[in-house]
Structure formats: C-alpha cells, structure tokens
Amino acid sequence: MTEKTFMAGFGGQGIISMGQTWVYAAMKEGLEVTFFPFYGAEKRGGIARASVIVSNDEIASPLVTQAHSVVVMSADSLVIGEEVAAPDALLLLNSDLVKAGHERADLRVIRIPCNSIATKIGDLRIANMVMMGALAEATGALELAHLEAVLKSYFPKSKHGLIPMNIAAVEAGREAVRKA
Amino acid sequence: MPEKTEKLLMKGNEAMAEGALRAGCAAYFCYPITPQSEIPAYMAKHMLERHLVFLQAESETAAISMVYGAAATGARVMTSSSSPGMSLKQEGISYLCGADLPCVLVNVARSGPGLGGISPAQGDYFQSTRGGGHGDYYHIVLAPKDVQECADFTFEAFDLADKWRMPVMVLADGLIGQMMEGVVLPEPKDLSTLLPKPWAVGQQGRTARAFNHVSSMSLVPAELEAAINARFARYDLVRKTETRVTLSNCEKAELVMIGYGSSSRVAWGAIQLAKAQGIEIGLLRPRGLWPFPYDEITELAEQGKKFLCVEMSMGQMIEDVLLAVGARSARSKESSVHFVGRCGGNIPSEEEVFAKAKEILAGRSEPWRLDGRLRSDGSARGAGR
Structure with a gap:
C-alpha cells in the first residue's frame, strides 16, 4: 500500500498541521512516511500545500506529482489540485469554500462541508481535522487508531484540553464520507 | 533526550542538528538563512540549556572565522548555512583546510546564482567538491538522501573530520532540510573515546608543553609546497578509504x-x-x-x-x-x-x-556534450522548461 496525498488550501487553514498529524499517525501505525510542505512567506492567507506519502515500502520521491488522493480546502486551490491528481484519483473538496465545479470527469469527488461541521462541533479551526477524518475513511490508508496519543505528542500540554474536540472532528469527517 | 530505538518524526534540519549534538558538538556558530533556519533554532534551544557554545554571529564570514578559532582549540565545532551564505564562508573554509582543522559544515542548498530563490537545488556541487575557496584543497562531502541519513551522516561527519583533520561538509538541499520523516537517532557519542588533538592551541600553562601554532600561512615556497604535498598524500588515503556509493x-x-x-x-x-x-x-x-x-x-x-x-x-x-x-x-x-x-x-x-x-x-536521446553545444534537434540541453 502506498497512498500519495496532495493537500492544498490557504495559510491558517491548518494544511501543514493536517499533513504532519497524518504522517505522525501513519508512523505510529508502522508505516514509512514523508511530509514535504510548501507555503508562502505570509503568516495568514498565502498558499499552503503539503506532499504527503504513507507506505508499507521505502518511499522514493517525497514530491507528490501523481496523487492518489487530493484534498482541496479552498476555492483557489482547486486548479493545482486537479493538476496533481493521478487518473481516477480521489478528490476531497471542502464544499463550504469550493463552490465551483471541477473540470476532470475521471476523478472520484467527495464533497465535505468541513467548515460547517467544524463550526457545529465548536471551532472553525478544526475544519482540517474533519477533512483528515474524511481522508482516512475515503482512502482506507490509515486507521487513525492512535490519534489521541498522536495529538498528545503533537500539541503542547496547555492545548491538551482541545484534543476531545479534535477527535470529534475526525469522527464527524468519517461519518460524512459514510453518508456521502 | 529521546531513547535510541524510538522512531521520531523530525525535519531533516532538526535531525542534522540533533545528530551534531549527539556527536558531541561543543560549539556552533551561525547566521540565519532559509531553508536551514531550523538548525540554528534547534541548536539555540538545546545547546544553551546544556551550557554549550551557541552564537549567532553578525555575518557568515564572522561565523566561519569563529569556527576556525574554536576548531584550533580542539573543540568539536559546526556551522550551517544555505547557498548564498556558504559562498560567504568560502574564505574561512579555505583557511580551515590550509590549517588542517577539523569541523563540520552543513549546506542546505537553495537555488542560485546570486540571491536566487529559497527552493531546493543542487547547483552547489562544483563549489562543494572542488574547494569553493582559493588554493589547492579538497574536503570530504557527504550527501544524505533522507532524514535518517541527515542524523547519521552529520553524526559521522565529526569523526571523519577529526580522523582526517579536515572540514567535512554535509550537502543537503531545501527538500531534505524541510521534509519530515521517521528517524531513529544515533546513540550519543562517548566523548572519552574522541581522538587526542596534540596539535590544538591552549592549555600550555597546565601541560607545560611547547606552544602550538595553528595557521595556514607559510611564506617560504618550499615549506608551503611540502605542506600541500603532505596534505595531498592524505587526500589519496581519503580517496582510497572514504568513497561511499x-x-x-x-x-x-x-x-x-x-x-x-x-x-x-x-x-x-x-x-x-x-x-x-x-x-x-x-x-x-x-x-x-x-x-x-x-x-x-x-x-x-x-x-x-x-x-x-x-x-x-x-x-x-x-x-x-x-x-x-x-x-x-x-x-x-x-x-x-x-x-x-x-x-x-x-x-x-x-x-x-x-x-x-x-x-x-529507444536510441532517441543525444548524449551529453561537455562543449555545451545544442542538441542536433536544436533544443536546449537537459529537460529544463
């Protein structure tokens, strides 16, 4: 199993932390991982992208150029997302912000209203965790079984109170895919 | 410090920094530059709490000169930078090679020439392998391909530098420095096993030995030639024993x-x-x-x-x-x-x-020509777009 994922959005949406949490969880599940970020110099609002690979085997190039799955969190990122997608790839759209239709007919598209789901749970900033749950459910690449331990090492102690909300977001993302 | 067998998720830059600390790096001198700034950040955090020498200099040239000074005292010492910063350090690297001083140099290369860009590149190969400064010299260059090798190669670079009395460069690039992978860190070096450095300066008062003079300067041509010949005899040994493929x-x-x-x-x-x-x-x-x-x-x-x-x-x-x-x-x-x-x-x-x-x-590719002529179909060399 090798799952190459391309994640794209704007700075502040948690693209980088989604990618890091994804590979951290994969490493805890015994997989080989690479995470390569690409982001603008701006603190908020610039481009944010991540090439993320999890695999049973040694990983060759860390750069994702033919993605099995593509996560698009903002309208601006749809074009690059479609460019990077391999034939018949999975395209996960944050439907609250990506209103436009996609171009490629071969892609398997799942629309998740990440922002609405996150806001309903309690904080817009966990929209990325909703999407990560959706990604796990739609690809089957990760079980995310060790998520709590991963989030405990990822966040500083002062933020550990937010972990239940993050786990709820991941569950809601999974549920949204099951219903889609 | 994490246990040896534990697999950690780290950036290449962090793995190089931790590899250096585990090798006993006692002093680190730097000037920040993208895409290697996680190295000084990591060193600042972890060296100061252990009372080791961390110093952000006023420029790259100052930092490499501080490396020279610390290396002359026999300390395990490192600097790191990215391409334009490495160009600034070349004068000091030439002096370090001329004085046979061990140290570790990390280059997390970006695109050039000039200020270029901050994205990964391998355009520093000539500079790194041909002695980027003036005079007749080489130094060892290691090239990690992943985060694991960032830790391992930087760790080993300190031993190689001491063994051959020369700077050892770890040549990475912005991709390797910035990406995160799992890494099992090397066991910290037992510092009682380090090679003695009887050539180092300082401590005369305590040992009552003669003064050591560490310098690259030699104004008598015959003496300078003899020193360079001796160094090149050492280079031949390095070629025989340290080729890695x-x-x-x-x-x-x-x-x-x-x-x-x-x-x-x-x-x-x-x-x-x-x-x-x-x-x-x-x-x-x-x-x-x-x-x-x-x-x-x-x-x-x-x-x-x-x-x-x-x-x-x-x-x-x-x-x-x-x-x-x-x-x-x-x-x-x-x-x-x-x-x-x-x-x-x-x-x-x-x-x-x-x-x-x-x-x-399929026999449809023209071999590379050193004379730089265009391919017979008129297109430019390589696949560049």
Missing part, C-alpha cells in the same frame, strides 16, 4: 541512473515506474561527493552500460561521471552519458525522468 538493481540493467540526495529519490521512483512496465533500470547513488566513486562508474561503463544523470542543476555532477566514463574506460564508446535535470528551485518528477530513460533506451 550504493548500487541498486544494476546487474540486469542496460541503463543506470546516477543521482545523489533528493535526485536519487526521484530516480528511484522513476526506476519503480520502469519496473512496473517490465523495464530494469539501475541506480548508482554516491553517498559522498568527494571523494567521488569514479572506479565504480568506470567498471559499469566497461560493461557497456548507459548512464542517465539526474540532477537539480544544469548539469554539474555529470562532469565527474564523464571523467569516470570518457577518460578512464577503454570501452567507453559503447557507454554513453545522458542528462535530465531541472534548476531554479524545481524538482524533476519521477514521470519526466522515466520519460527520458525511455528515450535513451
């Missing part, structure tokens, strides 16, 4: 890709794409760039293999490959050397490297 899948292959660092991983991906189509392609990966594995390449050339150099530059390592194939091999006419690369901070994709390999195997 990994060959994979070369036996059955008609074509062998050659690449180091990030490029070797892109090449390996292209080789997997070929395998899926029933085509066997080999990989020769230099783990060190000086000394360079000329003999291993010559041997493959004598078997009539074709070569595809994969680089994130306009073609620099390929000149060493041509030296190995062209000048040294009697049967080199059957062999040929081809090139695929991107520059300006772009990374070749596995797909474009595989496409070039197919061209070569």
Whole structure:
C-alpha cells in the first residue's frame, strides 16, 4: 500500500498541521512516511500545500506529482489540485469554500462541508481535522487508531484540553464520507 | 533526550542538528538563512540549556572565522548555512583546510546564482567538491538522501573530520532540510573515546608543553609546497578509504541512473515506474561527493552500460561521471552519458525522468556534450522548461 496525498488550501487553514498529524499517525501505525510542505512567506492567507506519502515500502520521491488522493480546502486551490491528481484519483473538496465545479470527469469527488461541521462541533479551526477524518475513511490508508496519543505528542500540554474536540472532528469527517 | 530505538518524526534540519549534538558538538556558530533556519533554532534551544557554545554571529564570514578559532582549540565545532551564505564562508573554509582543522559544515542548498530563490537545488556541487575557496584543497562531502541519513551522516561527519583533520561538509538541499520523516537517532557519542588533538592551541600553562601554532600561512615556497604535498598524500588515503556509493538493481540493467540526495529519490521512483512496465533500470547513488566513486562508474561503463544523470542543476555532477566514463574506460564508446535535470528551485518528477530513460533506451536521446553545444534537434540541453 502506498497512498500519495496532495493537500492544498490557504495559510491558517491548518494544511501543514493536517499533513504532519497524518504522517505522525501513519508512523505510529508502522508505516514509512514523508511530509514535504510548501507555503508562502505570509503568516495568514498565502498558499499552503503539503506532499504527503504513507507506505508499507521505502518511499522514493517525497514530491507528490501523481496523487492518489487530493484534498482541496479552498476555492483557489482547486486548479493545482486537479493538476496533481493521478487518473481516477480521489478528490476531497471542502464544499463550504469550493463552490465551483471541477473540470476532470475521471476523478472520484467527495464533497465535505468541513467548515460547517467544524463550526457545529465548536471551532472553525478544526475544519482540517474533519477533512483528515474524511481522508482516512475515503482512502482506507490509515486507521487513525492512535490519534489521541498522536495529538498528545503533537500539541503542547496547555492545548491538551482541545484534543476531545479534535477527535470529534475526525469522527464527524468519517461519518460524512459514510453518508456521502 | 529521546531513547535510541524510538522512531521520531523530525525535519531533516532538526535531525542534522540533533545528530551534531549527539556527536558531541561543543560549539556552533551561525547566521540565519532559509531553508536551514531550523538548525540554528534547534541548536539555540538545546545547546544553551546544556551550557554549550551557541552564537549567532553578525555575518557568515564572522561565523566561519569563529569556527576556525574554536576548531584550533580542539573543540568539536559546526556551522550551517544555505547557498548564498556558504559562498560567504568560502574564505574561512579555505583557511580551515590550509590549517588542517577539523569541523563540520552543513549546506542546505537553495537555488542560485546570486540571491536566487529559497527552493531546493543542487547547483552547489562544483563549489562543494572542488574547494569553493582559493588554493589547492579538497574536503570530504557527504550527501544524505533522507532524514535518517541527515542524523547519521552529520553524526559521522565529526569523526571523519577529526580522523582526517579536515572540514567535512554535509550537502543537503531545501527538500531534505524541510521534509519530515521517521528517524531513529544515533546513540550519543562517548566523548572519552574522541581522538587526542596534540596539535590544538591552549592549555600550555597546565601541560607545560611547547606552544602550538595553528595557521595556514607559510611564506617560504618550499615549506608551503611540502605542506600541500603532505596534505595531498592524505587526500589519496581519503580517496582510497572514504568513497561511499550504493548500487541498486544494476546487474540486469542496460541503463543506470546516477543521482545523489533528493535526485536519487526521484530516480528511484522513476526506476519503480520502469519496473512496473517490465523495464530494469539501475541506480548508482554516491553517498559522498568527494571523494567521488569514479572506479565504480568506470567498471559499469566497461560493461557497456548507459548512464542517465539526474540532477537539480544544469548539469554539474555529470562532469565527474564523464571523467569516470570518457577518460578512464577503454570501452567507453559503447557507454554513453545522458542528462535530465531541472534548476531554479524545481524538482524533476519521477514521470519526466522515466520519460527520458525511455528515450535513451529507444536510441532517441543525444548524449551529453561537455562543449555545451545544442542538441542536433536544436533544443536546449537537459529537460529544463
């Protein structure tokens, strides 16, 4: 199993932390991982992208150029997302912000209203965790079984109170895919 | 400090910093620059709490001169930078080589020339392997391909520097420095096992020995020539014992890709794409760039293999490959050397490297020419867009 994922959005949406949490969880599940970020110099609002690979085997190039799955969190990122997608790839759209239709007919598209789901749970900033749950459910690449331990090492102690909300977001993302 | 067997998720930059600390790096001098600034950040956090010497200098030239001073006292010492900053350090590196001082230099390369960009590149190959400063000298250059090797190679670089009394460079790039992977860190070095440095300055009062004088200056031509000859005799020993190369899948292959660092991983991906189509392609990966594995390449050339150099530059390592194939091999006419690369901070994709390999195997690729002439079809060299 090798799952190459391309994640794209704007700075502040948690693209980088989604990618890091994804590979951290994969490493805890015994997989080989690479995470390569690409982001603008701006603190908020610039481009944010991540090439993320999890695999049973040694990983060759860390750069994702033919993605099995593509996560698009903002309208601006749809074009690059479609460019990077391999034939018949999975395209996960944050439907609250990506209103436009996609171009490629071969892609398997799942629309998740990440922002609405996150806001309903309690904080817009966990929209990325909703999407990560959706990604796990739609690809089957990760079980995310060790998520709590991963989030405990990822966040500083002062933020550990937010972990239940993050786990709820991941569950809601999974549920949204099951219903889609 | 984390346990040895625990696998951690780290950036390449952090792994190089932690590798240095575990090797007993006692002093680190730096000036910040993207994409290596996680190294000074990590060193600041972890060296100060252990009462080691961390100093952000006023410039790169000041930092490398501080490295010279600390190395002369016998301390394990390191500096790091990225391409434009490494250019500024070249004067100091020449002095360090001229004074036979051990130290570790990390270059997390970005695109040039000039200020260039902050994206990954391999355009510093010539500067790194040919002695980027003035005068006759070389130093060891190691080329990690992943985060694990960032930790391991930096750790080992300190031992190599002490053993051969020369700077050892770890040449990474922005991709390797910025990406995160799992890493098992090396066991911290037992500092009681370090080689003695009877040539170091200081401590005369306590030992009552004669003064040591560490300098690269020698105004008597005969004496300077003798010193350089002695150094080059040492270089020959380094060439014999420290050449590092990994060959994979070369036996059955008609074509062998050659690449180091990030490029070797892109090449390996292209080789997997070929395998899926029933085509066997080999990989020769230099783990060190000086000394360079000329003999291993010559041997493959004598078997009539074709070569595809994969680089994130306009073609620099390929000149060493041509030296190995062209000048040294009697049967080199059957062999040929081809090139695929991107520059300006772009990374070749596995797909474009595989496409070039197919061209070569179909006899549709013009071999690389050192005279820089355009290909017969009029297009520019390489695959640059």
